[in-house]
Amino acid sequence: MFGVKLWVTLFFPLTLNGLILGQEHGPGGVRVVVKEDRDGMLPCSLSTKESIVSGVFVWRKVAQKDEGLKEVFLYDVGKHYNNGRPGQSEQFKGRVSHFQDELDHGNASIIIRNTKISDSGNYTCDFPRLRPRQTFSIELVVAATPKPSVTILDATAGWVLLQCEVHGASLTSGVEWKDSAGNTLPAEETRTPERDHYYITLNTTVTRTSRYRCVVTQEEISHQTHAEIFVPISGKVCEDSCSKEAGWLFGGFFLGVLSVAIVLALLVVTNTITIRCYKGSRQQGNGPCEKCSEMLRPQNGR
Template sequence: MELLLLVCLCLLSCSGDARVRVVVEQDSDAVLPCSPNPKVDLTGQVFDWKKDGQKEVFFYDSGIHSNKGHTGQDKQFWERVEHFQDQLKNGDASIKINNTKMADNGIYSCIFPRLQSQTFDIELVVGAAPEPYIKILAETKHWRLLQCEAHGDPLPTVEWKDSDNNTLPAEKPHISERGGRSYVTVKITVTKTDNYSCVATQETLSHQVAANTSVLLAGE
């Protein structure tokens, strides 16, 4: 699944420092960025990643780390977290969490105990909606019945738009459950040749994604 990464640098933490926000689709990978200020070679340094101030996500100490000789990593993150070894010399302590789940939502702290205990908070939000799926249900030379399906957590609102970005009247959204996920389906009947977009929006995540389709009606 394509990695979706949305970083917002202007969220404020309790201490007043800028907090990074990373928004990804469920089951995709998430890169949590972190570097000390100023940047230094981290090859012989220590950095510690924790979730919600408690769970150990990843620990590094001069070449010994959670995937090589260090114990204590929380079971939630076993064999799912990796760092970027070749970037340590550039001061990069970022990690990648593979195959993210809803349980991974939370605040992650990147701590440098030997560098004035510098701490940086990153908010990980899992559940961004992927691109909606458009399907043709029926058609004649005068009209076409289109269906758009989307999912995400929270469940997105779905709208149909024309090429001028006008919101079009459509059928009432239908909510269904499948494979442990909620889906929203919206149908529309179009009667003119145009390019149409199905737009899925999650306002609480500041996330929007769209799928497009072209309709050519021979009866016009």
């Protein structure tokens, strides 16, 4: 098997600029990494640089566990999938093109437009009529770059329960909660499949006034997105709100059966009582401390 030669980028760097994020060479072939919705170039060239204008080359996506072998692109002595040749897999119709002007130099590279997570996998570039036959292996990694959103699930005088949501994540997306010092916080993660992506939720409980950040990392492309939220843990605000509303609640209950004087006395007494909301529970509801969470506002960022 011959190695893949990437001289093609020297001939038209402006055309390919920005198409791919990186290429790695290994014993199994070439690994191409690209962001989702960007164009990806899969390289394949004959080391002899002999013309393949009158030749044949075939691109296929190797069968995976949940799908069979797929026909990506076929060039056969001038006929190909973009000028009437039948047989191309539905997933790649209208999205794959070759470099016609480079066929004279043995270049059979292709571009896959608007890449999707489902395009990730192993590909082969095959020259079936050459003797000896030549086949190259290329791995395509399409990396998602979703943006997280953060919200308040619950709050008491002493703690706040935060949730980070990530739609459109890939299997390799990493999600973390971090405090203002950059420390990773313990959290509970849930991943739910949604088509070619994943829906991720990450919950954490915080007990200090600070700014907290949910960070999504895509290691393949060294890319991060994040969302921030400032959390003021204020027991005084919470307790005052609870006491005030509790006082009016008791006053209203006895209004129909007690005299005005007794009601006023009761209000004075109950307004001095300190009521701790939920008493440490994390159940959501319409409790008197619900107003505490109105102070907390998420701020999304990148």
